[in-house]
Amino acid sequence: MRIGIVCPYSFDVPGGVQNHVMDLAEALIGLGHQVSVLAPADEDSELPAYVVPAGRAVPLPYNGSVARIAFGPVSTARVRRWIIRGDFDVLHVHEPLTLSLSMLAVLSARGPVVATFHTAMTRSRVLSAAQGALRIVLERITARIAVSALARKVQVEHLDGGAVEIPNGVTVRKYAGVDPLPGWPGECAPGVGGSIGFLGRFTEARKGFPILRDAFVELARQRPGLRLLVAGPGDPDDLYGRFPADLRERVDFLGRVSEADKARMLRSVHLYVAPNTGGESFGMILTEALAAGTTVVASDLDAFRRVLDQGRAGCLFPNGDAVALRTILGELLDDPVRRAALTACGDQVVAGFDWPVVARRVVEVYAAAIEATDGRVIDQEWVGLG
Structure with missing residues (x-):
């Protein structure tokens, strides 16, 4: 044809x-x-x-x-x-x-x-x-x-x-099995470490980055080893200026990444967070994170609910609620068994995509x-x- x-x-x-x-x-x-x-x-x-x-x-x-x-x-x-x-x-x-x-x-x-x-x-x-x-x-x-x-x-x-x-x-083979970035995802000891990822325009309101930032800042005060990996367009000084000075060294900014590096970035974190507040008809990044074998946490937009099988293939939090997001992130980082169960369900879901x-x-x-x-x-x- x-x-x-x-x-x-x-x-x-x-x-x-x-x-x-x-x-x-x-x-x-x-x-x-x-x-x-x-x-x-x-x-x-x-x-x-x-x-x-x-x-x-x-x-x-x-x-x-x-x-x-x-x-x-x-x-x-x-x-x-x-x-x-x-x-x-x-x-x-x-x-x-x-x-x-x-x-x-x-x-x-x-x-x-x-x-x-x-x-x-x-x-x-x-x-x-x-x-x-x-x-x-x-x-x-x-x-x-x-x-x-x-x-x-x-x-x-x-x-x-x-x-x-x-x-x-989503081309599952492009994400499954790729190597993480050097030094990532690091340790995830209970109450101490863990890594969180975000990809998108952090300056765009509907992407919800301020919600993730607020959750990260509070959680990082409790977990001295917690790190945040950010990818997407934007000015590094603008990004780092959004965080308290004492936490900036725990934020890594990759800038705009290639498709190959996006796959590596998604494989480099324990949790991928999609805090979007609206305007999403599907949620492509969710399927990509699932294909990479990463546990997904997302706002409870209807489009995200559908991709994540109503929360069985990833964890949902109330849209715009940074406190709820912080709680969920802490619980998942301390529960590798639950993360593994979500990832296993995610593998089944993403096969259909x-x-x-x-x-x-x-x-x-x-x-x-x-x-x-x-x-x-x-x-x-x-x-x-x-």
């Missing part, structure tokens, strides 16, 4: 959707399909062979974060050329309702289109107000995929349709979309946007 995949966000900056697209592409290639990915990226960027760069992206505030997208006449022309050259059996676009390459690809497509929706904004005034303008985009989509029940809810509440729920995948398993489900949607269009090609003038 010849498959064209469109990523709306820049490959020059790592992100959940970008990682999803790359992992899906590699899983599909592993299943024997021909795959080409179109994404915003500089022409001289180091990219996998299957990725076609569509030029530099511009930042756009979106869903409490900043998305880097490409749009306009030049992007439109590049999308059209890529579609013509690819002669795809199916086109798979991600987040087609943002001003992005994905929207341009839908409007330029001449065959079956599958769209994956990642966002879980269940009460969006923007979507409601723009529903008429977006109707033309939705009408050109043959089949829809939602990465979570919350993302699917957007389809039902705002977009007059349903979607097949297929979760984000392994990319080869997920990719086969996506291929089933492709086949249904192709069958629904019966091989027809839309014979029409290209849509002009600019």
